[in-house]
Amino acid sequence: MPTHYKGKTDEVLALNTFIKLARSFNAVQVQIIPPLQKDYGLTESQFAVLEAIHHLGPLSQGQLCQKILRSGSNVTTVVDNLERDKLVRRERDEADRRVQIVQLTERGRALVTTVLPLHVSRITSLMSTLTKDEQRELGRICRKLGTAIAG
Amino acid sequence: MPTHYKGKTDEVLALNTFIKLARSFNAVQVQIIPPLQKDYGLTESQFAVLEAIHHLGPLSQGQLCQKILRSGSNVTTVVDNLERDKLVRRERDEADRRVQIVQLTERGRALVTTVLPLHVSRITSLMSTLTKDEQRELGRICRKLGTAIAG
DNA sequence: GGAATATATTTCGATATCGAAACATTAGAC
């Protein structure tokens, strides 16, 4: 029954590939997230919010949901903590009063300006264990996988 | 100042590659984790613990830490909840009474036996958006990245 | 223009997750 065996080898390949994908992602994460926390008191999600606003300007919480790939209730919590630490400010959208616009404070801007270059160079250094061609090929395959699944 | 520009293009490549890696991993996760929760009431970590014990036999909590890549205190919490749901049982190691050995109950074994094939075929189906060669190449590059960073 | 529906955010309750400190037990030094 060849189909059966083929099914199994497909499963083994898929599973091994996915495990390697998960491990490599985790390995990078473990190198880049703790420094944010230890040196600047920022969690991964807090940093993601700061970075998004830094690059894109003020965003609503709904837009932040999409950028950082978290639920609405989670964004509320994360922004609460950032606001408490005076790194962002919430402001009601006057045109649609359901919406909360989140923007950087001066303090938040200063922090992200300091942290971002360090973060980027840490990632660059880690990824440089791969050749440029390997990085491009990894990017291509991941992109294909991601868009095929998530659209 | 060519070095400066080279630094920047390296950073752009590394960052883009890492973002694609993160997104593709996330895209797969979003497809495979919610069904575990919705259909069987299992969180990702709970399933990871059950799967590890299923494959490897009874493990200490310290060994589980290494397998599921979480902190010791987290494993305590996850095993607490699994024990409450009667999916695993803790037993003191008589040879070293600091150690808690975690093993499947009948109920846990039955559950993992049901869930695992569905989980595997879901992953296989998602990864099959890539050719076998692409899966192998993705695995190879991820492995290189992961081992270079984590050892 | 008021009722029904849709959308943005918050609240709530549960689990995950971490690091530091506490605790229990073992292993090593002497």
Next chain:
DNA sequence: GTCTAATGTTTCGATATCGAAATATATTCC
């Protein structure tokens, strides 16, 4: 053999994270 250091687990306090329900506001449909 006892004191000390190391190891395995738990506890504690904080943040993350989700989904469901609640709330506030906007939009749509007669």
